[in-house]
Amino acid sequence: MPDRKLKIAIAGGGIAGLALAAGLIKKQHLEVRVYESVAAYKDIGAGLALHMNAIKAMMLLGPEVRQAYLDKALTMVEDEEKEMVTEVVLAQGPHKGQLVAELGRAKGRKTVSRADLLEGVLGLLPEGTVEFGKKVKEIEERSDGNDDGGYAVHVTFVDCTEVEADVLIGADGIHSPTRSYLLGADHPATEPKNHDGWQIYRTMVPVKEAVKHINPKWTTTVPILLGPRGHVNCIPLNKNTRLSAGVAVRGKQFLTDGKLDPEWYSDYSEDAQQIVRLVAKDTSASWKAADHDHAPFYSKGQVCIMGDAAHASLPFAGNGAAQALEDAAVLDALFAHVTKPGQIEMALKAYDEVRRPRSQMVVEIARRFGRVYAYAEEEGRMHEDPEKMRKFFGEMGKVTNEFDVKGQNARAVRMFVELSRKGEGIDE
Numbered sequence: 028m029p030d031r032k033l034k035i036a037i038a039g040g041g042i043a044g045l046a047l048a049a050g051l052i053k054k055q056h057l058e059v060r061v062y063e064s065v066a067a068y069k070d071i072g073a074g075l076a077l078h079m080n081a082i083k084a085m086m087l088l089g090p091e092v093r094q095a096y097l098d099k100a101l102t103m104v105e106d107e108e109k110e111m112v113t114e115v116v117l118a119q120g121p122h123k124g125q126l127v128a129e130l131g132r133a134k135g136r137k138t139v140s141r142a143d144l145l146e147g148v149l150g151l152l153p154e155g156t157v158e159f160g161k162k163v164k165e166i167e168e169r170s171d172g173n174d175d176g177g178y179a180v181h182v183t184f185v186d187c188t189e190v191e192a193d194v195l196i197g198a199d200g201i202h203s204p205t206r207s208y209l210l211g212a213d214h215p216a217t218e219p220k221n222h223d224g225w226q227i228y229r230t231m232v233p234v235k236e237a238v239k240h241i242n243p244k245w246t247t248t249v250p251i252l253l254g255p256r257g258h259v260n261c262i263p264l265n266k267n268t269r270l271s272a273g274v275a276v277r278g279k280q281f282l283t284d285g286k287l288d289p290e291w292y293s294d295y296s297e298d299a300q301q302i303v304r305l306v307a308k309d310t311s312a313s314w315k316a317a318d319h320d321h322a323p324f325y326s327k328g329q330v331c332i333m334g335d336a337a338h339a340s341l342p343f344a345g346n347g348a349a350q351a352l353e354d355a356a357v358l359d360a361l362f363a364h365v366t367k368p369g370q371i372e373m374a375l376k377a378y379d380e381v382r383r384p385r386s387q388m389v390v391e392i393a394r395r396f397g398r399v400y401a402y403a404e405e406e407g408r409m410h411e412d413p414e415k416m417r418k419f420f421g422e423m424g425k426v427t428n429e430f431d432v433k434g435q436n437a438r439a440v441r442m443f444v445e446l447s448r449k450g451e452g453i454d455e
């Protein structure tokens with residue numbers, strides 16, 4: 028064992044990287060540094076709703092991580108006692124107007140802006156843990172790196188500075204250079220994909236303004252209104268002061284010169300058409316959605332990927348950040364037991380074995396949600412059978428949210444212990 032702490036380098040200070048650092052810094056045998064490319068965080072996206080699996084993962088990382096989230100999250104509406112639900116409604120076709128699912132019924136439903144959450148978790152880390160303006164450019168591993176107490180991983184940044192570490196954890200987002208290093212730049216799963224041609228139009232308006240244009244009911248609950256030319260949804264934010272409204276369109280054939288054309292939605296319910304017209308007024312916050320095809324592995328040698336770098340998913344199941352937090356909880360549990368550089372590869376192997384199947388299943392579920400929302404599901408015409416749809420949403424919600432996160436950590440640690448025993452020849 029080298030006469031020094033194990034040095035952990037995390038590339039990317041998003042939700043995945045910071046949450047992991049918040050867990051690891053409490054372990055005396057580790058030295059943790061996060062290298063974040065941007066100089067300062069800025070808000071992106073519509074606000075995150077973190078489900079039960081995310082909350083459990085935060086608790087495993089430490090009650091202070093969950094508290095940082097609670098301190099920054101805001102209830103969707105002013106009245107914290109108001110019971111809210113995500114209402115999934117068919118907006119087109121023979122069952123137009125029919126409610127097919129009520130998801131996540133709860134009082135005081137919260138969302139948190141990404142920048143606020145990051146600021147909260149950053150506040151838990153000692154000064155100097157995160158270095159900003161450090162964009163990873165090149166990664167190199169040396170097979171003899173750990174000899175004589177040296178480091179196996181060498182990272183070069185765009186500003187030409189360099190660091191060495193025992194392990195590099197790539198939490199560097201959907202366009203991750205660490206993913207590219209691990210899989211190879213030419214690997215078919217390296218670059219993000221948009222197989223279904225999703226285009227997401229989104230606008231952010233004050234609720235006071237929105238109620239002049241749409242059914243006020245949709246500013247105090249979360250509607251997802253379904254149809255074949257895209258689904259329409261609204262999320263109230265910041266105690267019902269702002270409304271994020273969007274239309275997610277599947278396939279280029281439904282776009283006019285790349286623009287959202289309300290004419291396409293004339294056979295949708297009036298409620299849905301009103302929201303489409305509201306969104307079409309200002310589509311400046313729009314973007315093309317993307318996800319990852321499955322990576323064949325999340326780790327190799329002393330380098331691994333986590334969060335969106337490992338398994339970016341479409342936003343339709345609302346579980347991307349939750350999966351990043353599950354990754355962080357598992358890695359944190361494993362590194363509690365890693366005291367020597369020679370154990371790192373086995374810990375990362377256990378992480379890969381435990382987290383890859385579940386996180387890739389969530390990528391699939393998010394793709395499937397998108398297709399079901401767009402009446403384009405491959406098997407069964409679910410939109411013609413509201414009962415079948417109701418069952419589908421209920422089952423999928425259980426898989427993503429009602430998961431034994433603590434058991435997952437325990438399974439990873441057991442696997443690491445078994446691999447270590449085999450590695451040390453104890454079984455032979």
Ligand SMILES: Cc1cc2nc3c(=O)[nH]c(=O)nc-3n(C[C@H](O)[C@H](O)[C@H](O)COP(=O)(O)OP(=O)(O)OC[C@H]3O[C@@H](n4cnc5c(N)ncnc54)[C@H](O)[C@@H]3O)c2cc1C
Pocket residue numbers: 038039040041042043044062063064065072073074075076077078081161162163164198199200201202203204333334335336342345346347348349350351
């Ligand atoms: C509209 C929308 C709504 C969503 N809603 C939800 C939701 O309700 N619930 C939920 O659970 N999830 C949701 N998600 C998904 C969630 O936002 C992501 O899964 C999550 O933010 C991923 O975190 P991450 O840290 O892995 O990646 P990121 O947040 O992308 O962070 C990666 C970090 O790495 C940095 N970086 C990039 N390249 C480099 C480099 N070369 N060197 C160093 N640093 C680098 C980036 O600057 C960034 O800070 C939503 C996503 C979208 C788009």
